Amino acid sequence: MNQVRTIFIAEDDLYIQDLYIEILTASGYHVVDIASNGVEALQKYQKMDPKPDLVLLDHRMPLKNGLQVLKEMLMINCGCKAIFVTADRSITEEAKKIGATEVILKPFRMVELIEVIVKI
Amino acid sequence: MDIIGLITILVFVVTLVSFIILLIPRSKTVPKHVFLAAMLLLLAMMFHALTNILEWAFELPVFDSIGDYVQILVPVFYFITFFVYSMERSKMQLLESKKSTELYQDLLCHDFGNILQVILSTAERSALTATNEIMKERIDIIVDQALKGSNLITTVRNLIDFENGTLDTVVMDITAVINAEISKIIAEYNRKTAVITFNISNSLESPYFVGNALIGDIIQSLFKKLIHHDLTSRKTIDVSMTTINVLNASCIQVELSNERAKIPHEIVDSLHKNEMLLEHNFMDLGLQFTLIKRIISSLNGQIYLKQDTLQSPAVNRIIIQFMESAN
Numbered sequence: 001m002n003q004v005r006t007i008f009i010a011e012d013d014l015y016i017q018d019l020y021i022e023i024l025t026a027s028g029y030h031v032v033d034i035a036s037n038g039v040e041a042l043q044k045y046q047k048m049d050p051k052p053d054l055v056l057l058d059h060r061m062p063l064k065n066g067l068q069v070l071k072e073m074l075m076i077n078c079g080c081k082a083i084f085v086t087a088d089r090s091i092t093e094e095a096k097k098i099g100a101t102e103v104i105l106k107p108f109r110m111v112e113l114i115e116v117i118v119k120i
Numbered sequence: 121m122d123i124i125g126l127i128t129i130l131v132f133v134v135t136l137v138s139f140i141i142l143l144i145p146r147s148k149t150v151p152k153h154v155f156l157a158a159m160l161l162l163l164a165m166m167f168h169a170l171t172n173i174l175e176w177a178f179e180l181p182v183f184d185s186i187g188d189y190v191q192i193l194v195p196v197f198y199f200i201t202f203f204v205y206s207m208e209r210s211k212m213q214l215l216e217s218k219k220s221t222e223l224y225q226d227l228l229c230h231d232f233g234n235i236l237q238v239i240l241s242t243a244e245r246s247a248l249t250a251t252n253e254i255m256k257e258r259i260d261i262i263v264d265q266a267l268k269g270s271n272l273i274t275t276v277r278n279l280i281d282f283e284n285g286t287l288d289t290v291v292m293d294i295t296a297v298i299n300a301e302i303s304k305i306i307a308e309y310n311r312k313t314a315v316i317t318f319n320i321s322n323s324l325e326s327p328y329f330v331g332n333a334l335i336g337d338i339i340q341s342l343f344k345k346l347i348h349h350d351l352t353s354r355k356t357i358d359v360s361m362t363t364i365n366v367l368n369a370s371c372i373q374v375e376l377s378n379e380r381a382k383i384p385h386e387i388v389d390s391l392h393k394n395e396m397l398l399e400h401n402f403m404d405l406g407l408q409f410t411l412i413k414r415i416i417s418s419l420n421g422q423i424y425l426k427q428d429t430l431q432s433p434a435v436n437r438i439i440i441q442f443m444e445s446a447n
Contacts, residue, residue, distance in 0.1 A: 013234055013237075015238045015242075016237060019237075019241040019242065022245060023244075023245065026248075060230055087232075087233025087273075089277055106234060106236075107236040107270045108237070108240075110241055110245075111244075
């Protein structure tokens, strides 16, 4: 088993939330919580103790976008590992610069997501 | 004091105030040349009013001739200011409209990305529990289509970047690009009734050239043109890659041909005239030749369409050339 066990999901699309939970749970990961917007993601992340091994972070979310959330999460916990998920290719470099562990472009196959998590 | 004198003083004061207001640091959105033209206009108006005041107050006819010149200069400066302002306003409106279009395109690409993600993941999830072979095959089709949709979004994004001049160029291996596109074509068409065979000959000294993310789309579009314009069910495409010398420079030449394909001359003409074809007959074949030519030209490459025999009424050979690059 790899290092990642617990995953926190920040994604505003309810269908995608369900899909993540089902696929990640079936692959042996524990989804600790879900947030549907940027502010909720930060509030929940701040309160979490212990912090999750990985954050699955969508870019375009209400209230705060993924890049802002990632910046603040890294201020809360500089060791935060996050997979940045976006349909917007133009922000890939920026997300990496800010500190995203990996960037995945939507749409992706679930097997790709699992492969990326395993590598972390 | 007569009414003309009052008006002149008023013009002078208003112009002076406008001049001072213009001198105060303002929004950066006012372009420098509009600002300069407005200043010149106001200076001319101020000077004109001043000469009139001096003439009226001190009865000095010496200002008459200067006033005459300024009277000519005021409308000239006025029209220059008006013209420059109109041009700038049109430019800003165009930029605004471009920004909005990009925003809508971005929104469309993003939302489509999410929709395709749900379709793709739901299909994958269903595949895990599907036991029926027919159902599995249908799920595979859904997955394929969602991935095709995803590729289409990527292509549209690359095209937007290309049009904006922000698409990066990278050193690419032409053999890798062609092999990848052949695999995609085989996966797409050989599932159906059409059977496509590729004959590849490679005598390249070096496969490297400077390309961009649209090269794969170009090769795929060219393959599709040779496939769709061949009405027989078994299609054979010959792919030949050679190194040629053009004006003492090493070039990669790729020749794609299908002797049974008949690409209509309207398409060839569109390439020569640099016009996009809007008729539906020619719109279902991936990127159009005109766009392909623009992309290839932007990479210092060339594209030619040739017919194999003089008797043939249509084109069936496509030749593209790129400058060879160090790895």
